[in-house]
Amino acid sequence: xxxxxxxxxxxxxxxxxxxADQNIIVVQDTLKEQGEHVLEALASCESVPAVINVAGGWxxxxxxxxxxIANVDLAxxxxxxxxxxxxxxxxxKLASGGLFILPGAAPVTNGGTSGMxxxxxxxxxxHHMNLSISGENGGLAEGNTSxxxxxxxxxxPMNRKFMSKAxxxxxxxxxxxxxxxxxWTEDSTSRPKTGSVIKMVTKSGETEIILC
Amino acid sequence: xxxxxxxxxxxxxxxxxxxADQNIIVVQDTLKEQGEHVLEALASCESVPAVINVAGGWxxxxxxxxxxIANVDLAxxxxxxxxxxxxxxxxxKLASGGLFILPGAAPVTNGGTSGMxxxxxxxxxxHHMNLSISGENGGLAEGNTSxxxxxxxxxxPMNRKFMSKAxxxxxxxxxxxxxxxxxWTEDSTSRPKTGSVIKMVTKSGETEIILC
Numbered sequence: 001x002x003x004x005x006x007x008x009x010x011x012x013x014x015x016x017x018x019x020a021d022q023n024i025i026v027v028q029d030t031l032k033e034q035g036e037h038v039l040e041a042l043a044s045c046e047s048v049p050a051v052i053n054v055a056g057g058w059x060x061x062x063x064x065x066x067x068x069i070a071n072v073d074l075a076x077x078x079x080x081x082x083x084x085x086x087x088x089x090x091x092x093k094l095a096s097g098g099l100f101i102l103p104g105a106a107p108v109t110n111g112g113t114s115g116m117x118x119x120x121x122x123x124x125x126x127h128h129m130n131l132s133i134s135g136e137n138g139g140l141a142e143g144n145t146s147x148x149x150x151x152x153x154x155x156x157p158m159n160r161k162f163m164s165k166a167x168x169x170x171x172x173x174x175x176x177x178x179x180x181x182x183x184w185t186e187d188s189t190s191r192p193k194t195g196s197v198i199k200m201v202t203k204s205g206e207t208e209i210i211l212c
Numbered sequence: 213x214x215x216x217x218x219x220x221x222x223x224x225x226x227x228x229x230x231x232a233d234q235n236i237i238v239v240q241d242t243l244k245e246q247g248e249h250v251l252e253a254l255a256s257c258e259s260v261p262a263v264i265n266v267a268g269g270w271x272x273x274x275x276x277x278x279x280x281i282a283n284v285d286l287a288x289x290x291x292x293x294x295x296x297x298x299x300x301x302x303x304x305k306l307a308s309g310g311l312f313i314l315p316g317a318a319p320v321t322n323g324g325t326s327g328m329x330x331x332x333x334x335x336x337x338x339h340h341m342n343l344s345i346s347g348e349n350g351g352l353a354e355g356n357t358s359x360x361x362x363x364x365x366x367x368x369p370m371n372r373k374f375m376s377k378a379x380x381x382x383x384x385x386x387x388x389x390x391x392x393x394x395x396w397t398e399d400s401t402s403r404p405k406t407g408s409v410i411k412m413v414t415k416s417g418e419t420e421i422i423l424c
Binding site for chain 2: 030031032035062063064065068069070072073076080081084085087088090091092108111112113114115116117118120121122123124125126127128129131132133134135136137138139140195
């Protein structure tokens with residue numbers, strides 16, 4: 001969506017994205033090493049209109065699960081580490097009036113998530129980070145907007161593979177998310193208020209945005 | 213306080229606690245290794261009446277701070293890693309009707325914490341973990357209580373050292389916390405509702421408990 005509209009895209013991920021104009025591959029095993037690698041790779045990069053973290057991942061289980069500690073480790077890496085690095089990049093590279101996006105989760109806004117404790121706790125950290133960053137002196141430049149996307153289920157190939165019998169008409173299409181991100185990047189007046197958690201609820205193929 | 217009342221105490225920490233009956237020293241560098249080490253050291257331990265995580269630590273700064281990523285790393289280790297390990301221990305070792313305590317923070321309950329983003333996000337994860345664990349099927353045994361302590365400032369030697377000009381009469385004495393923990397351990401009817409975040413607000417030396 002961004003590329004089709006003339007943007008140069010930089011992908012920061014564990015694997016290469018063939019569609020991106022530039023790839024920064026992150027394979028380091030510690031948060032500090034990952035952060036240093038990304039910031040170094042972006043050192044000569046000029047300011048950007050948007051820094052978007054859509055790092056995914058999910059894991060289930062409660063605190064009695066044998067893999068509970070491993071799941072906390074995984075969920076922190078997927079959601080909190082990537083958000084910390086993205087926030088550092090945003091503080092250094094986001095142009096005036098730029099857009100910053102963090103990856104939240106809708107269920108976390110409704111209280112505890114006993115069936116997926118590690119995932120929920122990590123997403124709660126991301127929601128709180130978004131709230132702090134959007135505050136006065138949160139570290140972003142004046143006029144920047146920080147938002148947290150909180151989809152219920154995104155209609156991705158991986159989700160179709162693992163939940164093949166679900167009702168896909170209640171899943172949020174990636175094209176909807178991409179269109180919104182492009183619109184918010186280009187038209188700052190169209191954006192939800194900085195600090196918002198943006199719940200995306202899809203019913204019968206129609207997606208509604210609920211701010212919380 | 214617990215020792216004076218006849219309890220055998222096991223300290224799980226990075227350094228030895230000379231007052232504890234048993235010490236489990238945790239020096240491993242990854243969450244998984246730390247978790248394995250602690251669970252292994254407790255393998256022959258019988259069920260316990262309370263698992264109490266009072267791991268401390270604080271770090272300031274917003275996302276523009278040069279040490280932001282390092283601070284996220286530190287805050288996750290201090291608050292979230294220890295809570296994940298404690299939760300796993302509680303699921304395996306807490307006796308019926310036992311007490312589980314996690315280390316939260318009062319400022320996080322009031323919204324964003326722009327001046328201490330890493331710390332706030334980590335504590336938000338702990339609060340959410342407490343909420344999930346206290347839910348049905350959170351992983352604890354029937355009748356267990358999971359609570360999150362959320363002091364404003366504790367009156368510790370370290371805090372006195374680093375904030376030597378503060379008004380100590382607004383700090384919560386450790387003896388107050390210890391007395392409450394003992395009371396809640398011994399008398400389950402005296403406990404706040406499972407899942408509560410227990411704000412401790414001290415004014416003129418008097419501490420009030422506010423549930424949120």
